[in-house]
Amino acid sequence: MHRRASAWFGAFFLVACIGSLGIGALIREHIRAGHGFWLISGTISVVRDQHLAPPFPFLSPTLTLGLWLVFALAVGILLRGVRARAPGLSALPEMVAGLFLGGGLANAIEALAIGSVTDFLGIQRSGAYSAGDIAIDVASSLLPIAAIRVAQAQHRTFKDILQAGAVFYAAVVIFAVALSHDYALAALATLVMVGSVGISLGKRLISRHPTAANSNAALLR
Numbered sequence: 742m743h744r745r746a747s748a749w750f751g752a753f754f755l756v757a758c759i760g761s762l763g764i765g766a767l768i769r770e771h772i773r774a775g776h777g778f779w780l781i782s783g784t785i786s787v788v789r790d791q792h793l794a795p796p797f798p799f800l801s802p803t804l805t806l807g808l809w810l811v812f813a814l815a816v817g818i819l820l821r822g823v824r825a826r827a828p829g830l831s832a833l834p835e836m837v838a839g840l841f842l843g844g845g846l847a848n849a850i851e852a853l854a855i856g857s858v859t860d861f862l863g864i865q866r867s868g869a870y871s872a873g874d875i876a877i878d879v880a881s882s883l884l885p886i887a888a889i890r891v892a893q894a895q896h897r898t899f900k901d902i903l904q905a906g907a908v909f910y911a912a913v914v915i916f917a918v919a920l921s922h923d924y925a926l927a928a929l930a931t932l933v934m935v936g937s938v939g940i941s942l943g944k945r946l947i948s949r950h951p952t953a954a955n956s957n958a959a960l961l962r
Contacts, residue, residue: 757843844876
């Protein structure tokens with residue numbers, strides 16, 4: 742399972758990094774800076790916006806890349822520890838980490854290579870996103886679900902599992918709204934969390950109460 746999880750990490754990392762760099766190159770080749778078009782009028786647009794916004798104002802692109810390397814090492818150590826305590830864990834944490842690190846590396850490489858990051862997806866009231874940003878946001882929205890999967894693999898109680906997901910969900914939403922003003926991330930995390938909790942509750946209800954189809958089948962026998 743460990744090797745398969747590592748393979749999933751590598752696949753998601755490469756897709757996020759190489760895909761983000763490729764999309765940025767295509768946008769720069771085919772759309773002039775400051776130009777674009779609406780996908781959904783007044784809501785979502787494709788627009789080229791070159792900007793440089795490091796995690797902290799004092800960080801240069803080179804220092805940002807160095808920070809990414811330290812963060813990647815920390816994530817690797819964390820994943821190793823989590824999997825050691827929950828060997829039956831699915832590969833979702835590695836997938837999330839691959840998206841997050843791949844998107845972050847793509848942004849860092851782009852900033853270092855051309856001096857800015859290419860945003861292309863504009864969302865009203867949320868700003869513009871690069872492909873690397875999108876990979877990071879998707880990974881962030883899946884963090885609460887990864888926390889739930891870890892708690893399940895550690896055979897926690899149902900209450901503890903929900904609490905783990907709630908804590909990570911609250912952290913993602915607070916970061917998105919209060920710190921980064923990324924309202925699209927808050928909405929995406931909410932949709933993912935509500936959908937996952939709904940599916941989990943539905944499975945619990947089905948496991949406790951046989952479906953009408955199963956009851957009818959039993960009667961026929």
